[in-house]
Amino acid sequence: MLFKLSIRNMRKSIKDYMIYFMTLVLGVAVFYVFNSLESQQAMLSISNDTREIVALITEMINYVSVFVSIILGFLIVYANNFLIKRRKKEFGVYMTLGMGKKNISVILLVETILIGLLSLVIGLIIGIFASQLTSIIVAKMFSADMSHYQFVYSSAATFKSILYFGIIYLIVMVFNMISIGRYQLIDLLQAHRKNESIKTKNLGICVLLFLVSVGMLAFAYYQVTQVFNGSQIELLGQMILVGCVGTFLLFYSLSGFILRVVQMNKGHYLKGLNCFVLRQMNATINTTVVSISIICLLQFFTICILSTAFAINETIKKDLRDLNPVDVSITSYVSMNEGIQGNESDVFDVLNKVDITSADFSEYTFANVYNANVYMKDSLAPIVDEIHDSFPYLQLDDAEETFMSVSDYNKIAKQFGNEQIELANNQYAAICDYDNMKNLRDKSLSKGTPITINGQSLVPKYDHCIYGFVVNSASHMNMGIIVVPDQFVMNMELRAMHFNADYAGDQEHTKLMEERFRTLEENGDLAYTVYSRIAMAENATGLTALFVFIGLYLGIIFLISGAAILALKQLSESSDNVERYKILRKIGTSERMINHSLFVQIGIFFAMPLSLACIHSIFGIQVANKLLALFNQNDMLAPIAITAIFIIMIYGSYFVITYLGSRSIIKEDSMV
Structure with a gap:
């Protein structure tokens, strides 16, 4: 039974x-x-x-x-x-x-x-x-x-x-x-x-709280975009808290005075069923301030998570294409391999152990980098105080600059397709591809900061860093290399050597070479760091997949949760307001007008948290870019477009079903 x-x-x-x-x-x-x-x-x-x-x-x-x-x-x-x-x-x-x-x-x-x-x-x-x-x-x-x-x-x-x-x-x-x-x-x-009890709020207090909330959000926006530099995690946490409180106060204050503001415009307020819709909305917001605030924050995190995940995906793909111009790069640091002399034979002595010879490469270059007892505090002297304030964790006193001869750099630049450099005997240039560091170096170079090597002063040829790098990489990580005339490296201390090469042969030969390099690494025989284009792509793709899958997982769940709560709340409101719709019918209101008012009411209810979430996201995505500055993200248009499609699909589906369900409730119950 x-x-x-x-x-x-x-x-x-x-x-x-x-x-x-x-x-x-x-x-x-x-x-x-x-x-x-x-x-x-x-x-x-x-x-x-x-x-x-x-x-x-x-x-x-x-x-x-x-x-x-x-x-x-x-x-x-x-x-x-x-x-x-x-x-x-x-x-x-x-x-x-x-x-x-x-x-x-x-x-x-x-x-x-x-x-x-x-x-x-x-x-x-x-x-x-x-x-x-x-x-x-x-x-x-x-x-x-x-x-x-x-x-x-x-x-x-x-x-x-x-x-x-x-x-x-x-x-x-x-x-x-x-x-x-x-x-x-x-x-x-x-x-x-x-019905849920609605307490009348003091108009003056609501206006004051609205101004306070706007001030709090503006302050948080300013702090995270102008003051936050990517490393001040404590500041970021504080501003997130300020933003959450500001969001709650904004919705709380709106529910107390927005109806009275609209009532001042009698022509609009009394048109059609606007007065009914606005009163319904005012009552709904009054009883759902906490829910709307939470949903707004969920949508904000969804937009930021999805946009950032898709942006990282696109950025890593682009970086893999741009930053891996050769099949393999090999680097050895003197501190890890004291036996190296900075000669080609150092590399091939190791490679010969697995039957890799110069004949296996169609083209290769060899270059050394050096130390000269010059530190970042010297090359960035005019802006040291500014750096200490903005990047307190960057130890300029201990960070030694890296040097390379102009002829060695030009060999690699030609091989990589980058800009080559010409220097006079008293000039130097800086190459860099890491944006945050490039900005700092550009400021110092624009002031003509000299450096001293073996008692001789060199001045910068350019007032900015030249874009460049010297080995394969998964991301823009070159913090800076100083290029000097060849004679200046003769008495410098060898720091490391770089070997860049393209494989000779077909796809089978490439596969064989990858296996041999992997064998050397697994056996621990390779005293060198290998940056294979194929291996870099696999590792970078794994990082991309991690961001994309986790971002999609959380983003979709947050979207479903927020949309479902809004939908259920609106359906509940429709059920509670059946008697009011009966009265509208009794006084001669057409079904078309009732349906339109219901559509507008649900639309406003769904749009309110999403609108503020979009505003939050404008600044939140900037914060995400600072936190993930390693990926040098610039173009966010495509990621935001993909995120918008997800939101429209899920959020829009819930909106349509909510409208149809609410319309069904007020129709069926009115016939009882």
């Missing part, structure tokens, strides 16, 4: 369950997709190093999944609270007919289990098929061979999804039974007549 009643109730309330059901399905599908990554790599032909990278990503996702489960747990409890509230009158009727709270709890338990099982099954099915797309993404990222592609099912991801989902649902069931046990019959029967 109770089971049949539960089935009948589910069919009758299917529209009420739509948002709840959609959220559960999306949550399960996303959870499965990201936790099935380990299984996806099993069928791909990738190297052992890449498998280790994928294993690391999988481990990170496992940790993030715990956090995601907690978020989904709170979300499901919130959704259940809405459903119970929506059906209070129904439960009151059951009790009037003699049904006990225990039986009502059983009905609710059966419904919860059924909707949970249905959403779990559908979510897993969607996740299984969607995860095949993950295989393609992983394969593309790691340049894997998909010739042996086959449909992949992850039992481990399924088990994790069922386990976490089961624990969350167990908590929800207990919550439901406790909630039903607390209600009295009179409360259930009169639930439709009770």
Whole structure:
């Protein structure tokens, strides 16, 4: 009997369950997709190093999944609270007919289990098929061979999804039974007549709080964009806290005076159903200040996380193309290998151990770098105080400058396709590709800062750093090398030597060379650091994948959570306001006007937190760029566009379903 009643109730309330059901399905599908990554790599032909990278990503996702489960747990409890509230009158009727709270709890338990099982099954099915797309993404990222592609099912991801989902649902069931046990019959029967209490706020205090909130946000924006330099983590934490408080105060103050401000414009306020919509919105904001503030912050973090993740992805790809002009770079530092003399034979003596000779390379260059007892405090003397204030962790007194002869640098510059340099006997130049350091050096060079080598003073030829680097790299990491006329390096202390080369031969020969270099590294015989273009691409791609997958995982969950809370709150408001819509119909308001007012009301409610989140993100993305200055991010247009697509897809879907659900509620209930 109770089971049949539960089935009948589910069919009758299917529209009420739509948002709840959609959220559960999306949550399960996303959870499965990201936790099935380990299984996806099993069928791909990738190297052992890449498998280790994928294993690391999988481990990170496992940790993030715990956090995601907690978020989904709170979300499901919130959704259940809405459903119970929506059906209070129904439960009151059951009790009037003699049904006990225990039986009502059983009905609710059966419904919860059924909707949970249905959403779990559908979510897993969607996740299984969607995860095949993950295989393609992983394969593309790691340049894997998909010739042996086959449909992949992850039992481990399924088990994790069922386990976490089961624990969350167990908590929800207990919550439901406790909630039903607390209600009295009179409360259930009169639930439709009770609305959340709204306290009238003092207009003057609200205006003052609005000004304070705007001031707090402006102060936080200024601090993180103009004062924060990427290393002041304590300052960043303080400004995030200021921003959170400012966000709450902004929404709190708006709910107290925005209606009165609009009322001053009588022509607009009294037009159509504007007065009804604005009063409804004012009441809604009054009772959801905390929720809207949290959702705004969630959306802010979502935009920043997704935009930054996609930006890092694009930047690393570009850097791999630009910063790896040769097949392999080899560097040896004297401090790590005291036997080197700075000759080509030093390199080939080691390479010959695995049958690598000069004939294996189509072109190669060899260059040395030196020390000259010149420190950054000398080459950056005019701006030392400024650097100490802005970068307190940069120890200029201990940072020794690196020198290279102009002929050696020009050989590498020609090979890499970079600008070559000509110097007079009393001139020097600085090469650099790390933006933050380049800005500092440019300031010093523009002041004509001289350096002294062996008692002879050299002046800069250029008032800025020349873009350049001397070995393969995954990112812009050249902090600066000073290029001097050849005669000045003759008496300098050898610091390191660089060997850059392209392989001779076809793809098979390249593969063989990579294996030989890997063998030397694994055996510990190579006293040199090898920067292989292929190995650098694999490692950098792993870092890219880590950022992208974690960013997508958290971003989508945050989006779903924020949109679902807004949707459920608006559906609850529509249910509470049915009587008001009945009155509108009685006084002759058309359905078209009512639907339009409902659309505008829901649109404003969804747009408010998103609008402020977008403003926050303008400054938040700048902070992310400072924190990730290593990646030299510049063009954020494409990442922001991709993020916008994600937001429109998920946020827009919830908005449409919320509008249709709310319209259905006010129509059906008006006919009762």
